[in-house]
Amino acid sequence: MTLQSSLSDAFGEAFAALGHEASFGAVVESIKGDAPFQCNGAMAVAGAAKKRGEKLNPREVASAVAERMEKHPLVGSLEVAGPGFLNITPSEKALTDTAQALAEDPIRGLEAGAQLSIVIDYGGANVAKPMHVGHLRSAVIGEALKRLMRARGHTVIGDAHLGDWGLQMGHLISELAIEQPSLVYFDPDYEDNYPDTPPVTMDDLARLYPKASNAAKDDEDRMELSRLATAELQAGRPGYRALLDHFIAVSIAALKEGYGKLGVEFDLWNGEACVDHLIPDMVEEFRNNGLAEEDDGALIIRVERDSDKKEMPPVMLLASSGAVLYHTTDLATLVDRKAEIDPNLILYVVDQRQALHFEQIFRAAVKAEWFRDEQLEHIGFGTMNGTDGKPFRTRDGGVLRLEDLMETMQSAAEARLEESGIGADFDDEERAEVARLVGVAALKFADLQNGRLTNYVFDPDRFTAFEGKTGPYLLYAAVRIKSILRRAEEEGAGFGDIHPDHEAERALVLALDAYPKAIALAAEKRAPHFLCDHVYGLAQTFSRFYTNCPILVDGTAADVRASRLSLAKATLEQLEHGLNIIGLDVPERM
Known part of the structure; x- marks a missing residue:
């Protein structure tokens, strides 16, 4: 339980005691204002009453809830604002208890409940062809989703699904x-x-x-x-x-x-050739159950539905020549996955431009009663573009090799490190390794921080900056905390109970407490950018904490220093955990 979810439960009980649905007690982070949380359920209660022909004053509803909650142990102060907002400041004890829970387990509460067997189909590289820039987003997003789902406790199998046929x-x-x-x-x-x-x-x-x-x-x-x-x-x-x-x-x-x-690994390296032997029996099954029909010499499966608002073309099972097609091999892959794995869920991390293709094969698989609609998802994404707004290519219009793209990023990272003076005293081997990690982090974070369906412009200078919302900024933030903890160990300073007395300390506790929510949102929406937002916000909040709350400065009381070191340690553990999920490896020093 996070502090926010605990407050939601408590306010839900208050709403229920007043005769309203408990769901109206949902507590959210404040967008503005002095209090960190707010509850807007009073307006929702009034709105629901209006639909029933009743009249309720939302401010009076909010005041009644506030009266019930003002002495609750989780609440420090409570204010009714505007038409009926409830601005909530947690109590000192609630913050201290939350801080202690975080010190004991900074990545708590990640399990999703019912554990699922999941296949994630991503990568899609072709046999005999070098990897190119078009393979980047599928690989990076798919790997992040695989790690994210595993962090939630699911059993996840990543399949490269090679193009090796035809x-x-x-x-x-x-x-x-x-x-x-x-x-x-x-x-x-x-x-x-x-x-x-x-x-x-x-x-x-x-x-x-x-x-x-x-x-x-x-x-x-x-x-x-x-x-x-x-x-x-x-x-x-x-x-x-x-x-x-x-x-x-x-x-x-x-x-x-x-x-x-790229830090991407697969459990299976299967391809179209692996399922070719399944196609004859599969085609016969479609014929026997009446789902396949001849159309102008081709064998098709009609997959339109009454609810369709636009035309849905049929699945092409066999061409008029008898040749198998992409629909055929993708359906055979589903037959294979059903027989060999029988997963609860299959996610296809493929360019959004393939949305129609996947909608067609999903519908055919549902008609065949292999899977249900909710078990098959296409996780589409936009393109990485050049400055002309079109998918990124070389100067002569060719497709850029992924290897060349990564060399470009490493060169940009090396230039940025030299410019900033970072690693100037490292030997050549360590400097090269740091540049590699910075270059990969810059490339992957630049991709993942965007909503999946968003197109973005390739800009190595911006991606490798150590300021702003970038991968290098996050690496540097984590490395700085490592440096603080090393120095503390050298000085014999230890950890202790956390007492979040300063405003910056309280803000850091709340930022850490939001991790399970960010993980859950990223997993449910299949959108790693929610996790990117969290780790970036956490790094920023730690920076403000470090500026305002001296740790290893002479004159800092021992118990205060121990408390702040525990906060720093919890921040590093959570930050590294989140960065690992999105595929960023943190060096020991920079």
Whole structure:
């Protein structure tokens, strides 16, 4: 229980005692005014009465509640303001008890109640292609949601869901056949054990695919080679399947390195190829239950609903040629997840521009009675744009590699550290590591602090600033507290009971107490920016506390110093916990 939730319960009881619904007693943080909390239920009571044809004065309702609550142990002072606002200042005992609870457990109260099994589908990188800037938001948001849900006590499985099927594989196989026709994979009579060592590197794959794709655009005969290779692969030709396994293994090794630099990890590295064997039975199921129908040679599933306000296209299960499509493989993935995991919830962290696609497959899965509507969610997001307002690209209009983007951020971080003099006495290795952490923090926090659906402009100079709402500011705030605690240990200063006597101390206690609410809101809304808001506000509040409340200054009483050190320690633990959820690692010093 946070202090705010405890106050809500107490005021709810007061409203109920006066004959009103307890829900009207909800206490919220004050937007303005001297009191930290307020209750606006009196106006809501009057509004509900008006709908029933009754007349109640909201200020009189508020006064009656205040009369019942003025001597409550959680309440220090209570004021009826305006048309019926209740401005609430907690009692000294309530603040002290809250502070002590925070000192014992700064990250308490995070469990969500009923624990769920959750799959989060994020990443979506393609086999044989280097990661690019378009993979950033899915990776960063998905990883934050995975860590957030785990912090709430849920069992969460992160799946990269690789793009490893279709014509792109045919391009690779056919181009490799042109360059190295003597490889055993192309011998139709060879079906023994294939080599364990891949015949290609990631650099080879990154070269082969665009070479084949570009050639096929202008040469129909070349395109036919890729189509034939794709068809034979999907028909199960052993050599081609062995090549696909190599392509996937080589790509996953490179992707693990690339995602690892972002601090992103997956539990599953499954892709479309993993579920290909499930498609025939799935298609037959849709036929047998009458959900699939022929339409101009294609096999479709109609998913429109009477409540639709705009046209909802059908799911394309099979093309007129008999080929499987993205709808098909995504539905087969749901079949696989149902059979292997049977999760309570699946979250798809994918660009908002794919919203229609996911609405279609979700509806098909619900019609098939595999899942319920509330078990499938598309977590859409906006784009990271250039200064022209369009999705970020290189100067020549190409897609920027994620590796190049991160190098840009590290260079910006190095320049910022040099400019500020931070780490000037570090050796080269430590300075480089701090720059890396600052660059990653700058990039990830700049992304996550925005509402998911918001587009934002890539600005490395602004992102790497040590002032304002940035990742580097938060790292520096945490490092400063670490420095304070190290110095206290060196001086033999210990921790003690917290006595929040100063206004800045009370503000810090209340800021710390708001953590469970921020966690819950971020999880329920699938929106990490609520957690970003909290950690930034906490860092700011600590800065004001440190300015106004000396800790290790000569003349500070021992009990006051011990109390303030305990507050600093609780702040660091909560700040690091929150930063870890959003994927920011704090260095020991800066």
